[in-house]
Every structure is written in structure tokens, then in C-alpha cells.
Amino acid sequence: xxxxxxxxxxxxxxxxxxxxxxPEALNANVRYELDLRERTIRVEEELKHQxxxxxxxxxxxxxxxEQVDxxxEQMHQDMNKRFDQVxxxxEQVDxxxEQVDxxxEQVDxxxEQQHQEIMGLHHEIKLLMRWGFGTLLAVGGLIVALLRLTQ
Numbered sequence: 299x300x301x302x303x304x305x306x307x308x309x310x311x312x313x314x315x316x317x318x319x320x321p322e323a324l325n326a327n328v329r330y331e332l333d334l335r336e337r338t339i340r341v342e343e344e345l346k347h348q349x350x351x352x353x354x355x356x357x358x359x360x361x362x363x364e365q366v367d368x369x370x371e372q373m374h375q376d377m378n379k380r381f382d383q384v385x386x387x388x389e390q391v392d393x394x395x396e397q398v399d400x401x402x403e404q405v406d407x408x409x410e411q412q413h414q415e416i417m418g419l420h421h422e423i424k425l426l427m428r429w430g431f432g433t434l435l436a437v438g439g440l441i442v443a444l445l446r447l448t449q
Contacts, residue, residue, distance in 0.1 A: 301309075
């Protein structure tokens with residue numbers, strides 16, 4: 299059931315009449331609106347204060363991030379220096395190994411030369427032993443032949 303336009307107008311007229319007749323109700327509305335405005339102003343001020351605190355907090359966080367960035371950059375530079383030093387040490391070790399390799403090559407050449415000399419001596423001893431054994435047999439054969447001829 300919908301209200302007729304006349305009913306709505308009647309209700310509005312009664313409300314206005316009641317408000318005009320009772321000043322306390324009007325004062326209560328004004329007081330309520332003043333309280334609401336005062337609360338709204340306090341909330342707005344608190345929000346403004348919170349915004350300022352957040353802005354300050356963000357600034358401090360940004361400063362901290364900058365400090366952390368600086369620390370990371372310093373650590374990165376220190377690590378690069380350390381890696382450079384380690385790389386130099388490895389280069390020195392590589393040079394030392396190259397020198398040791400050269401020394402081993404020289405030692406190998408010396409061993410090869412000594413081996414060749416020993417093999418040469420061995421060959422000469424073999425020849426001398428053959429000649430000596432041949433000479434011994436020849437001399438022994440001549441002695442035996444002379445002994446038989448003289449008998």
C-alpha cells in the first residue's frame with residue numbers, strides 16, 4: 299500500500315509543526331549537528347596528523363634504504379678488491395707452475411741425455427766384451443794348437 303500525496307504532505311506538516319512547537323527538539327538537532335561537526339573536525343585533524351607521521355616514516359625508510367644501498371655498494375667494492383687479489387694470487391701460482399714445468403722439462407732432457415749416454419756405454423761394453431771373448435777364444439785356440447804341435 300502506497301501513501302497518497304495528501305498523506306505525505308500531512309505527515310510533513312505534522313513534523314514541521316511539532317519541531318516549531320518544541321524548541322527543545324530543534325535545539326537537540328542543532329546540538330547533534332554541532333557534535334557531529336566537532337567530531338568530523340577531530341577526525342580530519344587526526345587523519346592529517348597520521349598522514350604527516352606516515353610521510354615522516356616514509357622519509358626515514360628512504361634514508362635507511364639509501365644507507366643499505368651504500369653498504370651494499372661498499373661490500374660489492376670490497377668483494378671486487380678481494381676477488382682481484384685472489385685472481386692475482388692465482389696468476390702468481392700459475393707462473394710458478396709454469397716455472398716448475400720448465401724445470402721438469404729441463405730435468406727430463408737431462409735424463410734423456412744421461413739415458414743416451416748410458417745406452418752408448420752399454421753398447422761399447424757389449425762390443426768390448428765380444429771382442430774380448432773373441433780374443434780370448436783365439437788366444438786360447440792358439441795356445442791349445444801350439445801345445446798340441448809341441449807334443
